[in-house]
Amino acid sequence: MVTDSGSAGDGTIALLWGLREGPTRGPKPLLSLERIARAAVQIADTEGIAAVSMQRVAHDLDFTKMSLYRYVAGKDELIAAMIDLAVGEPSDPATIAGDATGWRPRIEAWVRLLGETWEAHPWLPGVTMGERVMGPNEVGWTEVAQAILQDSGLTPAERMGLARMLGGHIRTTMSASTAGTQPWTSPLQAEILRDHADRFPVLTALAAAGDAPLECGDREFGLRVILDGVERLLAERSA
Template identity: 35%
Template sequence: MTDDVEDVLPRAVALSWGVAERPQRGPKRELSIERIVDTAIQIADDEGLAAVSMSKIATTLGFTTMSLYRYVTSKDDVLLLMQDTVCAVPIPPEEEDGEWRDGLRRWTATTIDVMREHPWFPDIPIPGMPLTPNNLAVLDWGLRIMKDLPLTGPEKMSTVLLLSSFARAFGVVERDVQRSREAEGAQRRTGEAFTTALAELVTDERFPYLGPLVRSGVYTDSEGDDDQDDYAFGLERILDGVQRYVDARRTGEPIVAAVPRPEPVPYDKAVREAAKARREIEGRLREARKREREAIAKAIERRTKAVEKAEKSAKAAAKG
C-alpha cells in the first residue's frame, strides 16, 4: 500500500480501509474509531439519526467532544463509517448451480433487512459511488450473481443500481408507514370511516380511475383482506424485465435502445390558477352537498315526528 493512497482518499474512506494514520499517543487511549462508530450507531438505533452529534457521542463515551477529533475530522466521517459498518452483512457462499433470479432476490432482501434493523440508514445522503469496503463487498456479491449473464459491465452495474434503488425506496415507504401507524395508534387512518370520508373527496369526475378503487376499499384496505405483496410484485416485475433483456442478449434479438428522459412539463401560471379555482369550487360543492344531506336528514326527522304525532292523535281519538 503506497503512502499516496491516504492522501487521495477522503479521510473517512481511508479510515474504513484501515489505511489512515490513527492516533498513537494521547490520554485515555481506550477511545477508538470503532467505539465512536458503534456508539453513534446505537444512538441512531435508539433515537434516530438526528440525535447523532459529536457532543452526544462524546458524552455517551465519557470523553470531551474535542477528543473525538483526534480520530475523525467531522460528523460526516462518522456517518460514512456508520453506513459502512452496518453493511457488513453475511454474504452467502457462491453456488455453482445457483439461479440468478434467486440470488438477486436474496441480494435485494438484504438491503431491506439492513434498513429494518437500522431505520436511519437511508437518511444518510448518498455521496456518490460506493468506496468503502463493506459497501463494495455487497456490490461485488451482486455482480457475482450475474457473472454468467450475457451483460456488459455497465449493464450489470445498472441492474444493481435498479434493484438497490427499488429496495431503498420500498424500505423508506415501509419504515415511514410503520412510524405513522405507531404514532397514530388507535387513530390509524384506515377502516370504513376513513374510506367513506375519502370517497367524498376522490370523485369520479376528478379521479375516474382511482375513485372506484377508493370506494371498493382496496385503496385503504379497510377490510384488511388485500393479499397483494407490493414488494414481491415490484421485484418480480423488475426481474421479469431483466430476464427479457438477458434472453434477448442470448438470442440476438434486437433490443430497444434507451429512451431519453421526457422533457418536464413547463410551469404555467394560468394552469396553477385554474387548478386553485377548481379546488375552491370543489370545496364549495362539498359544503353544499353537506348542507343538502343535513337538510334531508332534518326533513326526514320532521316527517317521522309528524307521522308519530298523527298516529298518537289517531289512537287517542279512537279511544275517545
C-alpha cells in the first residue's frame, strides 16, 4: 500500500492519486487542488501556458501565492494536476463508437475524442514531454485504448506501441504545432524560403503549387494510413 510517507508520496503526483488522508484538526481549507488546477487550466487555455505562474493563479483565486503550496507540492505537481484535469475522464471502451463493435472503429473514435480534447487545450503537447508520472485520467485513457485493442490480434507489445503511436499522432497533428511541417505556414518562414529558393527547390515547388489546403486532413490521413498498415500486418500474419 502506498502511504504518504512511502516512496510514491515523495516527489510529485501524490495528491492526484488521492493519497494524503484528510486532516481533522485546524481550520477548514478554503481551497482545493481541483479549484487551483481549474483556475490554472483556464489561464493556460486563454493566455498560454507561459502565463501560468503561482502568482497569477493565486491572484485569480484571490489568495496569496504561498497559500497554494498547502495544496500543491510545487509547480510540477500543479502542471500534473492541470494535465489530468484537462485530459478528463475517458469514455467507455464498449460504447465509444456507438453500436460499432470492431476494434478499428472503436480505436478511431478513441483517437478522435483524444484529438478533440487536446485541441481544446493546446498547451498539452508542450507539457507532456519528458519523464513524468501520469495521473489517473491519463492512465485511464491508456486503459481504454488497451481494452479496445485487446482482441485486435496484435501482440501486447504491438498494442502498446500502437496506442503510443496514435497518441503521438495527435500531438504531431495539433493545429498549433508546426514541428517538422510545412516551412511556409508562417509568413516569416515563407519569406525565408523564398529567399533561399535555390537551396530548397522541392519545397519551393510545393509551396508554389498548393498554397492553402495542404494543412487540413493530416490527422485523418495519418490515422487511416496507420490503421491500414496494422490491418495489412494482421492479414499477412493470418495467411
